[in-house]
Amino acid sequence: MIGKIPEEGLMIRPIRDGTVIDHIPPGEAFHVLRILGITGTTSECLSVATNVESKVSGCKDIVKISNRELKKEEVDRIALIAPKATINIIRNFRVADKLSVHIPKRLTGVIKCPNPGCISNSDEPIPSKFKVENGTLRCHYCDNVITRDIVSYII
Numbered sequence: 001m002i003g004k005i006p007e008e009g010l011m012i013r014p015i016r017d018g019t020v021i022d023h024i025p026p027g028e029a030f031h032v033l034r035i036l037g038i039t040g041t042t043s044e045c046l047s048v049a050t051n052v053e054s055k056v057s058g059c060k061d062i063v064k065i066s067n068r069e070l071k072k073e074e075v076d077r078i079a080l081i082a083p084k085a086t087i088n089i090i091r092n093f094r095v096a097d098k099l100s101v102h103i104p105k106r107l108t109g110v111i112k113c114p115n116p117g118c119i120s121n122s123d124e125p126i127p128s129k130f131k132v133e134n135g136t137l138r139c140h141y142c143d144n145v146i147t148r149d150i151v152s153y154i155i
């Protein structure tokens with residue numbers, strides 16, 4: 001695929017430079033944006049397509065972010081909610097790099113600890129830290145474990 005224009009990408013306007021996140025489970029596109037810290041108030045130029053027909057999985061979401069190349073660390077966060085996502089880095093309308101996501105071993109400053117007494121929720125400037133184990137997240141400070149609904153704890 002490298003160097004070729006992805007045909008499925010034609011559903012929404014091709015971008016010149018940036019990142020295309022493909023094969024997101026249907027309905028998860030906005031959670032992907034949240035986990036990347038992209039909100040309506042940030043300056044990225046976005047195209048979001050939801051429930052796009054896919055030959056592989058039936059239905060999927062696609063997110064295109066212009067003029068921004070996602071870093072490996074950012075890409076891996078997506079694995080928590082979209083483990084089959086593929087990332088295409090686009091330069092001059094061509095796929096310059098193709099990455100897949102890998103569930104990270106540690107997450108820092110991404111997920112809020114549900115324990116209100118946790119030191120990461122105090123007034124101290126301590127970022128949250130989680131260890132990822134078999135799809136669950138364990139707080140580095142208080143051992144609190146998040147087993148489901150990870151999306152709702154994204155900072």
Ligand SMILES: [Zn+2]
Nearest residue numbers: 113118139142
């Ligand atoms: Zn904690």
